[in-house]
Amino acid sequence: MINHNLGNSADNIIVTENVLSQEEHKKLLDYAQNIESWEVQPWGVRVFPPNKMPEDISVILDKVFITAYQKCIDSYSADLYPFSKKSIPIIKFEKNYKMNEHADTAGDFAVIYYLNDDYEGGEIHFMDHNLKIKPKANSFVTFPSNADYWHEVLENTNKERYSATQWFKFNGSSIERPALGLVR
Numbered sequence: 001m002i003n004h005n006l007g008n009s010a011d012n013i014i015v016t017e018n019v020l021s022q023e024e025h026k027k028l029l030d031y032a033q034n035i036e037s038w039e040v041q042p043w044g045v046r047v048f049p050p051n052k053m054p055e056d057i058s059v060i061l062d063k064v065f066i067t068a069y070q071k072c073i074d075s076y077s078a079d080l081y082p083f084s085k086k087s088i089p090i091i092k093f094e095k096n097y098k099m100n101e102h103a104d105t106a107g108d109f110a111v112i113y114y115l116n117d118d119y120e121g122g123e124i125h126f127m128d129h130n131l132k133i134k135p136k137a138n139s140f141v142t143f144p145s146n147a148d149y150w151h152e153v154l155e156n157t158n159k160e161r162y163s164a165t166q167w168f169k170f171n172g173s174s175i176e177r178p179a180l181g182l183v184r
Contacts (some may be wrong), residue, residue, distance in 0.1 A: 002037045006076060008148035010129040014075055017139040019064050019113065025138040028060050032090050032162040043099065046092040053090075061088040061113075065166050068140050069113040072168050075142065076109065079171040090115075093122065093161040099153035101127060104145035107167025113140040115162035122156030 004014055022030070031053075038046035050058055062085045069083040093099075098121075104110045112124065117137040124141060125132045128150055135141055143149050145167055 005149075006148075008128070009125065009133050012076070012145040013126060013131060013133070013141065013149070014071070015128065015133060015135055015139055015141050015179050016067070017047055017136055018069055019067055019138055019140060020060065020139075024060050024063070025115075028057065029137070029162065031057050032092070032115050033160075035090065035092075038092060044094075044097060046094065047093075048090040050086050050088055052111075058086045058088075060091075061164055062086065064088075064113050064140065064164065068113070068142060068166065069168060071140075072109045072111070072142055076144070078168075079108065080109075080168045081171050081173070083168070088164050088166055091163045091165060092152065093156055093163070094156060095159055096154075096157060097161075098155035101150055101152040103147045103150050104167065107145055107169045108173060109142060109168045110145040110149075111140050111142050111166050111168070113164045114138070115164070116160075118159065119156040119161045120158040121154050122161045123154045125154055126151045167169065 035048045038048055041047055065088055066083055072078055073080060097183065114135045114137055117135065123132045123134040126149060133141060
């Protein structure tokens with residue numbers, strides 16, 4: 001198996017802005033803000049699964065993550081498993097929610113798309129890289145999801161934060177990973 005170690009560098013944490021047209025982004029954000037029946041995950045976030053979304057919303061989310069998939073291939077010189085359409089949930093962090101420090105393990109690269117930015121706090125903080133990012137709405141952050149990229153989500157203090165997340169794996173990867181990530 002090929003060693004896919006990308007190193008431990010803040011340069012591997014990439015922000016991409018203005019992913020969708022203003023019209024597509026507004027449609028996606030309006031949809032997310034009007035969802036009424038969220039599923040609660042064991043770590044406390046609210047999730048709306050892709051199988052409950054209308055086709056037009058799934059198509060918009062696919063467009064975001066097809067762009068992110070290509071960004072991972074280009075930026076990290078990665079050969080990835082094919083992108084799986086209609087697989088992206090919408091995530092809601094309630095007011096006052098925070099996520100403790102952890103390292104993602106669901107894939108080899110994490111992508112977080114931000115639907116809104118009108119909340120206080122809520123930054124993603126890569127403590128080992130001394131880097132805090134509060135992405136603008138309609139942007140995504142990509143980074144290797146491994147123990148070199150410990151991060152936390154700081155408390156969002158005045159309203160909900162909406163996002164969508166996906167992980168991509170190296171093609172041929174057969175590593176079984178703990179679903180909830182690593183904690184230290």
